[in-house]
Amino acid sequence: LYYKKEGINMGETKPKTKKCVHCQTEIPLEAKICPNCNKKQGGIMPLIVIAIIIFVVFKACAGGSDSNGAKKSGDYTILGDTIHYSNKVNNDTTGNWRISTTNAEQFNTEYAIEYYNKMFGSDQEIHAIINYKLNKTIKISVILNRTLDVTIHEYVDGEDHSAGTLFGGKVISEYFVYLDTGKVEKMQ
Numbered sequence: 001l002y003y004k005k006e007g008i009n010m011g012e013t014k015p016k017t018k019k020c021v022h023c024q025t026e027i028p029l030e031a032k033i034c035p036n037c038n039k040k041q042g043g044i045m046p047l048i049v050i051a052i053i054i055f056v057v058f059k060a061c062a063g064g065s066d067s068n069g070a071k072k073s074g075d076y077t078i079l080g081d082t083i084h085y086s087n088k089v090n091n092d093t094t095g096n097w098r099i100s101t102t103n104a105e106q107f108n109t110e111y112a113i114e115y116y117n118k119m120f121g122s123d124q125e126i127h128a129i130i131n132y133k134l135n136k137t138i139k140i141s142v143i144l145n146r147t148l149d150v151t152i153h154e155y156v157d158g159e160d161h162s163a164g165t166l167f168g169g170k171v172i173s174e175y176f177v178y179l180d181t182g183k184v185e186k187m188q
Contacts, residue, residue, distance in 0.1 A: 070098065070121040078115050081106070083129070085119060092163040096124050099160060103133040109177050109184050112140055112150045116179070128167065130160045139167050148177040 017026045020034040021042050027034050032041055070087040077083070081104035089097040100119070104111075107129075119127065123142040130137050137159060139151040154169035174187040 070125070071119055076100075076118065078102075078104075078118060079106070079111055083115075087121075089128070089166065090162045094126075096122075097126050097128070097163050097166070099128045099130065099166070101130045101132065101160065104131060105133060107131060107134060107136065107138060107152070109150070109175065112138075112148055112175075112177055113179065113182075116140060116142075116148055128160070130155060136172070137167060137169055143176070146179040148175075148179065150175045150177055 016029055018029050018031075019025065020027050020037060020039070022039045023034060023037040025034060025036040027036070027041075033039065034041065071085060073086045073088070074084075075082055076085050081102055083100040083102040083104070085098065085100045087098055089099050098119070100115075115127070115129065120142070126139065126141045128137060128139055132155070135155045137153040137155045139149070139153065141149050143149045151167070151174045152172045153167050154172060156165065156169040159165040159168050171188060176185040176187060177183075178185075
């Protein structure tokens, strides 16, 4: 070990050699390339390259989200049906509302669970699914622990243009869907 206190050598000397990171041969401390195996001795550059690769892979895997965790706006598929998704709703003051539109011929609890698993970025979000074919507006939100509140409304023309008018139609039915068990409880 090499200690230095107030410029005074404390009796031990600084090592003059190190082991090659590849072949373990003793080489001069300042050597950048091993004289035995002719390989570079590392440095910080490989760590930087690895960090960049990990960052790029992580971003690619999580690439469907924006900075607040919400999915990026665009077209997605739920149980074979295409939805057009937007991570912003006009006049939403919370920043948590999302909206999707579709012409799917189905909507059931399996669809709601698949939608939640694929489209929710956080449990604070409230999603509206406007189904033009079924003439319904479906609200999906999370209540309690891993329980979806799925409320089906009659669609009101134009309600998809503002948070202030969403879910304005008559409530047709409401369900709690327990994600851990798959149990469905009809509330209304």
